[in-house]
Amino acid sequence: MPRRALLVSLLISTAALxxxxxxxxxxxxxxxxLGAEYFVQRAGASWTFELANKSKGRITINSVVExxxxxxxxxxxxSGAATWRVKDGAWTERTGLRGGTEVVLLPASMTRGTRWxxxxxxxxxxxxxxxxxxxxxxxxxxxxxxxxxxxxxxxLETAPEGGAGYTHYFAPNIGKVAAQGPDGWLYRLxxxxxxxxxxxx
Numbered sequence: 001m002p003r004r005a006l007l008v009s010l011l012i013s014t015a016a017l018x019x020x021x022x023x024x025x026x027x028x029x030x031x032x033x034l035g036a037e038y039f040v041q042r043a044g045a046s047w048t049f050e051l052a053n054k055s056k057g058r059i060t061i062n063s064v065v066e067x068x069x070x071x072x073x074x075x076x077x078x079s080g081a082a083t084w085r086v087k088d089g090a091w092t093e094r095t096g097l098r099g100g101t102e103v104v105l106l107p108a109s110m111t112r113g114t115r116w117x118x119x120x121x122x123x124x125x126x127x128x129x130x131x132x133x134x135x136x137x138x139x140x141x142x143x144x145x146x147x148x149x150x151x152x153x154x155x156l157e158t159a160p161e162g163g164a165g166y167t168h169y170f171a172p173n174i175g176k177v178a179a180q181g182p183d184g185w186l187y188r189l190x191x192x193x194x195x196x197x198x199x200x201x
Contacts, residue, residue: 036108039106043062044193046061047059047189049178110153111137123157133155144190
């Protein structure tokens with residue numbers, strides 16, 4: 001299969017995953033989300049992004065050991081390693097790019113307006129503290145090829161004193177699909193490979 005056709009089919013599958021991942025709404029679920037819904041734990045899973053300068057960046061799960069995903073990050077000038085896992089329902093990350101401590105990427109349960117404080121994301125820059133707030137549960141992200149991913153969680157990141165913000169977008173069963181800064185898109189998903197393996201010892 002030609003690479004272009006393969007890429008298109010992968011992106012169609014990605015959009016379908018996001019659209020079908022949400023269960024039927026109930027009085028309890030329609031206004032809340034679980035952090036684990038957006039977490040992918042399969043060795044070989046990878047996310048390829050188009051960066052603001054039109055170059056490509058990639059995040060890859062290299063292995064899953066003792067329920068921890070060992071991840072490599074290469075987003076423009078930012079590169080390093082990280083460990084992801086679900087802890088008490090929250091999606092957490094540990095990376096030297098954010099000070100080396102385990103931090104919450106997404107809390108166990110969220111509604112619109114949920115807030116938490118943690119070290120700044122790699123997008124905003126390490127060595128700072130950020131306040132995160134869920135600003136939408138059903139956001140849409142238009143990808144560089146014109147396709148739209150629906151049912152996205154949108155999380156606004158700002159300094160504690162306020163100011164310009166960064167918005168992070170996550171899709172169910174896919175993970176992070178985009179990040180937007182004060183001057184526009186920092187990166188958006190162009191290819192998602194779901195991987196083939198789960199937990200391994």
